[in-house]
Amino acid sequence: MAGMTSSSRPLLNSRLAEFGTTIFAEMSALAVQTGAINLGQGFPDTDGPEEVREAAVRALRDGRGNQYPPGPGIPELRTAIAAHQERRYGLSYDPGTEILVTAGATEAIAASLLALLEHGDEVIALEPYYDSYAAGIAMAGGTRVPVTLRPHEGSFRLDLDELRAAVTGRTRLLLLNTPHNPTGTVLTRAELTAIAELAVERDLLVVTDEVYEHLVFDGEHVPLAAFPGMRERTVTIGSAGKTFSFTGWKVGWVTATPALVTAVRSAKQFLTYVSAGPFQYAVAEALALPDTYFTAFRADMLAKRDLLAAGLAEAGFGVFRPAGTYFVTTDIRPLGERDGFAFCRALPERAGVVAIPNAVFYDHREEGAPFVRFAFCKQTGVLEEAVKRLRAM
DSSP: OTTBOTTOOBSSOGGGTTOOSOHHHHHHHHHHHHTOEEOSSOOOSSOOOHHHHHHHHHHHHTTSSSSOOOTTOOHHHHHHHHHHHHHHHOOOOOTTTSEEEESHHHHHHHHHHHHHOOTTOEEEEEESOOHHHHHHHHHTTOEEEEEEOEEETTEEEOOHHHHHHHOOTTEEEEEEESSOTTTOOOOOHHHHHHHHHHHHHTTOEEEEEOTTTTOBSSSOOOOGGGSTTTTTTEEEEEESHHHHTOGGGOOEEEEOOHHHHHHHHHHHTTTTSSOOHHHHHHHHHHHTSOHHHHHHHHHHHHHHHHHHHHHHHHTTOEEEOOSBSSEEEEEOGGGTOOOHHHHHHHHHHHHSEEOEEGGGGOSSHHHHTTEEEEEOOSOHHHHHHHHHHHHTO
């Protein structure tokens, strides 16, 4: 039997048995097979700033980073990350001891969980959540405890009472994401204040994924580490891919206290050790771009959000207009549909568009069954064509 040894023991260990081929791979393959417009996976269809790309080329030609870079990341990038956190949020980090460069945010999440969890520790995550969270918790031997964001007045909101009730004596860590993928929710100052107070009261560690920090359209992004008592217990994760549209470079980072960074580095060094040498030099230059770049980037994505959200509403979807990220979550029940998996698998043939069923981001699959996610980090003409196809469906 495929996947079995002669002793009939499964080849894949039991912690990862529930994780097969990702839905992103399945839906991207459907897009290729059908020629559909892929609004499923969240990657841009154009490159980011030319000067940043040229910085990578220059580093390659100059021989910078073509061999192993330093384990924590090149000093230029760590200094640029520290300057970014200080300039944007007034948070001071030592580039030498409080910053670690990783192979994208995905590795930062995995390394943090592997480093900080003991077998059986409970991790609270806001459901729906990016699928690597569940896999990372499983690999670390932890137990995930979902707290569900639910629709409320046009967006998905956190029930703070439910969050408090989820904390037990076995809870070790809160795994947060704001701006939130896939719902587009941006946690408010009041919500973050309550989360910080809970973490301090119950002596919890927090890993916070803030890769969409520069894509907030409504409200503001406030790092959790900025709240009282959180600097010493928070691992903050950032990434260049979402902000500069070079997702293939896989450059992410961790900012935290020396003790937390040392712990995460202990796990990270045995995952990739180092990565993306020449790209690290380019990202260091990208982080120093003037504020006009970040303002224009956000304005471009805001226009695309509004274009796709309006088109989806006109096509009959229930639309949750995101406050952040570059994803729109929709409700397919107004279309007479209830099964997001079946809907998304049929959509490429029906309309020539690919989307992702939100249920893959839930432990409670029934909670996410009627919701479908579309990405708008695409060229305007591509979005206009997708909207045209969906309207004609």
